Amino acid sequence: MSFISYLINGLSLGSVYAIIALGYTMVYGIAKMLNFAHGDVIMIGAYAALISMTQAGLSPVIAILIAVVVCTVLGMAIERIAYRPLSKASSTLVVLITAIGVSYLLQNVALLIFGANAQTFPTVIQWKGVSLAGGRLNISGETIVTIAVCLIIMAALITFVQKTKSGQAMRAVSEDRGAAQLMGINVNGTIALTFAIGSALAAIAGVLLCSTYPSLTPYTGAMPGIKAFVAAVFGGIGSIPGAFIGGILLGIIEIISKAYISSQMADAIVFAVLIIVLLVKPTGLLGKKIQEKV
Amino acid sequence: METLLDVKNLGISFGGLRAVNAFDISIKKEELYGLIGPNGAGKTTIFNLLTGVYRPDSGKVILDGVDITGRKVTDISKAGVARTFQNIRLFRQLTVADNVKVGLHNQHHYTAVEGILRLPRYSRVEKEMDDKAMELLKVFDLEDYADHLAANLPYGQQRKLEIARALATNPKLLLLDEPAAGMNPNETGALMEMIQFVREKFHMTILLIEHDMKLVSGICEKLTVLNFGEVLAQGETSKVLNNPKVITAYLGE
DSSP: OHHHHHHHHHHHHHHHHHHHHHHHHHHHHHHOOOOTTHHHHHHHHHHHHHHHHHTSOOOHHHHHHHHHHHHHHHHHHHIIIIIGGGTTOSOHHHHHHHHHHHHHHHHHHHHHHHOSSOEEOOOOOOOOOEEEGGGTEEEOHHHHHHHHHHHHHHHHHHHHHHHSHHHHHHHHHHHOHHHHHHTTOOHHHHHHHHHHHHHHHHHHHHHHHHHHSOEEOTTTTHHHHHHHHHHHHHHOTTOHHHHHHHHHHHHHHHHHHHHHTOTTTHHHHHHHHHHHHHHHOTTOTTOOOOOOOO | OOEEEEEEEEEEEETTEEEEEEEEEEEETTOEEEEEOSTTSSHHHHHHHHTTSSOOSEEEEEETTEEOTTOOHHHHHHHTEEEOOSSOOOOTTSBHHHHHHHHHTTTOOOOHHHHHHTOHHHHHHHHHHHHHHHHHHHHTTOGGGTTSBGGGSOHHHHHHHHHHHHHHTOOSEEEEESTTTTOOHHHHHHHHHHHHHHHHHHTOEEEEEOOOHHHHHHHOSEEEEEETTEEEEEEEHHHHHTOHHHHHHHHOO
16 A cells, blocks of 8 residues: 555655656747756745745735746746747757856845745645545545646646647747748747746646645745756656656656665765666657667 | 839858858749759858848848838838748648738737637637638648648658748738759659749739759859859850850869
8 A cells, every 4th residue: 555655755856856847848849958947947936835824914816926927927027038049059968057057146136035844734635535445545635636737737738739830839949940930839828828838837846846735935846947947857858748758767766766775875876877768768758769860 | 013122232250251242132033943063052041141041231222112121021022022041941730721820920910819709800810711722732742731730741742832822921022942852853844834833813923043954054044153152153044055165163163
């Protein structure tokens, strides 16, 4: 019975990774860059929700909406100010280094404003959860809500990308930016929208993460950010279902390793799994084959 | 007939190389115009200048009375210039229908929020776009492939789809970059008929780059010959092709 409860916890943690990984994978797929500041956007989202609840005394639902708005604006601002001016840079490395810089900037600004002390994140989900198998298997409300939210987001995102005009523009830009532009697609607008969606998801991930692990510091987003990046690569970066599967698997592997092998070794095992997957399948689980241009 | 495209003194340099110099062209509405010249003469560069991919360092481009010189690619596309590519550049992982629908984006609008919330305008506009895309695909006999990925189409069909996608942007001027490249004589014959059909059906003005002299002499009313970035000869097709300078440039002394 404890195995099942570990599995469910892993599923819940994996759902958070999956939501964060979606942001990485969409930005990579469309703007062809790795936004390493994505993890820190999560942290800002969590602080925005925390302040809305504790200082302003707003209800959790309103607080989440505020966090989503703050992160969306932040994500679009980062893209506009830090990344877009570099879109003509000779090397993608330039944008990558800038992204790392933005990541440290966000952490240090948070440090300056909120201080280094961990703050306790208030309870967002009041529901106690369910008890199964005569009380031997307890699943918390946070766990259920996290998994449910992740599934809803996934379904919504896939329909959005497949069925709407903006989604179609995203796929076109992802494949051939130049040709899309020549067909009248607003490439900058499409990239900005991608950042907006990714950052809005980051805010939701931040709140879900902090409701399960209710301690918030300016560094809270860093490690989940890197692990979600791993999840995105694991699943095949650029692929939306890949980010989902990668995130879920990573969460389960992490929790199971913590439970049965060693809690200190868990992260090492997670990264070892990544290395093995990439050795066997360099494009990730659902990654597309890289086409050779002849 | 009035003039649709009027280009005066167009030029661009890359480093020390004058790729295009003092290029003039004037194309009337519904004219079928050919741009020819040896490899490296600057033909594709001219297409890139006309579509805004490159910014000219001299000259003017007037489309239907509007100065579009140096405007952004997206704006020029909206102003009415569409093109195909020498090496096909379809959205290979999108379906045939979606490729055409991308071309329709500049004429059909709803916001991302309306798309997420599935508001009534979303369904209405999507329906309009679907209908229009199917209509265009039917013109090119591609309707049976609508749900196939563009990458899986045979070569000749991909060329047709590129033209359909360009027409979807509702252009005034259609630029075709070597449409017959890689085609056998039979396919080229069918292509010639199709280009003429497109001109009549859509009342389209067409400027095409081509090496296939049979195609050029068969359908183009006027020609401009480019050599080393400069205009070598210009005028009615038969006269240009008999011009000694042109023969020299193509065949050598």
